[in-house]
Amino acid sequence: MFKLAYLALDKVNQGIIILDKDLKIVFWNAWLEQYTGKSQEETIGQKLPKLFPDLSRKPCLDAFQGALFHRQSRFLSGALHHCFIAPVGEIRKDVRQNLLVEPLDYDDEKYILLQISDLTGHYSRVKQLKHMLKEIDSEYEQVRAAAKINRFKAFHDALTGLPNRYLFYDRLDNAISMAQRNKEMLAVVFLDLDGFKEVNDSYGHEAGDLLLQAVADRLRELLRESDTLARLGGDEFLLIFPQIKSEADAATIAKKILTALAHPFMFWGWELYLTASIGISLYPKDANDSRNLINKADLAMYQVKNSGKNDYHFYHSVT
Amino acid sequence: MLNPLQKDVLTELVNVYVGHAASLLSEMVGLRILLSVPRVELIPEAEMEQGNLPLPEIFSPGHIVSSYLSFGQDFRGKAFLVFPVQKAKLLVNACIGEELLLEEGDAVPPRFLDTDFDVLKEISNLILNAVIGEFGNLLETRVVFTVPEVELIDVTESDQRLFLKDGVYILILHTNFTVAEIEVQGVIMIALNLNSVSSLLKKIDFLLEEQDV
The missing domain is CATH 3.30.450.20 (PAS domain)
Incomplete structure (x- = not known):
């Protein structure tokens, strides 16, 4: 044994x-x-x-x-x-x-x-495995980073970095729900630049792009943290101002925007003057859903366009 | 369970024991490793299982790495060295000089390869041997050891498996590891039977009386 x-x-x-x-x-x-x-x-x-x-x-x-x-x-x-x-x-x-x-x-x-x-063979397999895991991890990180960028791109305007139409709708829906819950008023502002087409025609599209970026920067400076500024496309911008107390508050904001744009824009040695037409609709007075609020602010903006530009109108003054 | 004086003596003793293990570990991995046991508790197992006493923070939900060995003859029981899984991986990486790529709050448990388990097995072997061996010396009794087994377990299912039935009391040693400026917290748990606990307490009381004389 x-x-x-x-x-x-x-x-x-x-x-x-x-x-x-x-x-x-x-x-x-x-x-x-x-x-x-x-x-x-x-x-x-x-x-x-x-x-x-x-x-x-x-x-x-x-x-x-x-x-x-x-x-x-x-x-x-x-x-x-x-x-x-x-x-x-x-x-x-x-x-x-x-x-x-x-x-x-x-x-x-x-x-x-x-x-x-x-365990030499075993260790070399483990080493390979670790190497593989590292590669997978780094690829995963790249995919995650790309997904983050794509998500941003999907909801932002490439030229100005501002929220686009989709994100604006989402923010407006949220702002309306919040206003409903807290029984508050909010203003939707539709802004269209006056004479932007002429800038594009006279100075070229590159100048037009620079001008839009400069406008976005000036508008950004007027915002509170809770406000939203979006570019709808072309020379159209939309803004949400939640928690306003009265129509007068919205009028003050509109005046501030017009004043901010009244200063000349300087680039390439040129001095460009620009104005804007602004239409305002109010929740809950004018509408209680995002589509109608935007439409009514748009109508108010056209009223301004038709009556001499460089001004603001509330929706109620259209009717 | 332990009066403040007994707690002090036991804390001092185990700090000497783990200090010895730390110097062996330091030599082994070529890094300065510090081990300390700032807190010691002795808890009846029944109370721990019924949840009457708060479990060590280490038992918050999630995966843990536990290595355990049994020891026998006059001083009997099972000894566990337990780490939250992230901390265990940090300790292994520090010892083998690999990059520490863990992020705090990572939801996914780090990947443990069997070579990592080998490192933990060796570390826990050294530490548990030092602690249990010195307890044996203290009680002037022979202790027979097994080599530790390392497991990755989910804490929700771990309770029953950790506190095995031959232990009546659990001696909990809250342990801090400092390896290459990295702090890792773990817990040494020693499940002891009634005889082993009473001979340990008797010895501690004897040491206290000796000091008084």
């Missing part, structure tokens, strides 16, 4: 070493003979740390001491220690081995059982 157990240890697919209390080898299995190129005859009776200097490092000696004197089992990982027993004629780089150190008692004598497994 003893012989059978001995044979079995020889057949085990990992390195098995038994050391006595002086760290001399008393058992060296066949796997190790093949792995290290050192036969039983060469190793039995030899001091293991002398034969394999990697095993004379402090963590290993600590583990041997722990097993002999404190009956402690210790696991030493290839991740931290790399290699304990150098393989013969090794051409693989970065050999990784796990080592398990356990106490063994037999006939009142203390021994140490060492089990060594080679």
Whole structure:
């Protein structure tokens, strides 16, 4: 039976070493003979740390001491220690081995059982896997960043960076719900620049684009945090002013806009003067849904266009 | 469960034990590693299971990494080293010198590869051996150890599996790791039977009496 157990240890697919209390080898299995190129005859009776200097490092000696004197089992990982027993004629780089150190008692004598497994192939697969995971992570980040940009583009005007029609509708719906809940008034302002087509025709589209950006900047400066400014397209802008107290508040805002645009726009050495026609509708007086509020502000704006431009009108004055 | 004096003695003892483990760990990974146990608690297991006592903060919902070993003979029980999964990954990365790419509040648990588990197995082996071995020395008794097993578990299902039935009392050591300027909190839990707890308390009381003389 003893012989059978001995044979079995020889057949085990990992390195098995038994050391006595002086760290001399008393058992060296066949796997190790093949792995290290050192036969039983060469190793039995030899001091293991002398034969394999990697095993004379402090963590290993600590583990041997722990097993002999404190009956402690210790696991030493290839991740931290790399290699304990150098393989013969090794051409693989970065050999990784796990080592398990356990106490063994037999006939009142203390021994140490060492089990060594080679995980080099496993580690290189893990390395590849880690590399792959890193690539996937970075691709995922790129996709996420692109999605964020696309989301922004889908709801913003490319020229001015202002919210577009879709985002404006969404914001207006929210503002209406809020106003309904809090029983507040809000104003929708439709703004169309006067004479913008002439600027485009005389100075070119590039100048027209610059002018639209400059107008957007000036309008932005007039806004509170809760207000919304959007570009509908061409030279049309829409604004939401929530939480206003009276019609007079909306009139003040309209006057401020006209004053802000009255200053000349300077670029390429030219001085351009611009005016705007503004139509205003009020929630809940004129309508209580976004489509009608915008339509009525639009109608009011046309009223201004037809009566000399550079002014503002409330929807009620149309009828 | 522990009076303030017993708590002080136990805290001092375990800090010496983990300090020893920390110096071994530092040598092993070539980094300065500090270990400290600022707080120690002894809780009857039944109370912990019934939820009468607040569980350590570490048991907020989510994944945890737990490694445990059993020890036997006169001083018997099971010892666990438990980390929230993010912290465990931080500790492993610091030890093997890999980049720390974790973001706070990451919803997805970090990916653990079996080589990471090997590192945790070795770290917990060293720490738990040091603590349990020194308890054995303190009680002048022989302790037989197993090598730890490491698991990634969901905390909701962990309660039953963590506190195994042969433990009547749970000794909780709140542990701070400082590795390469990174702070990692973990908990060492030692499930002890009644005999082991009473011999430990008896020894602590003896140490206290000795000091008084």
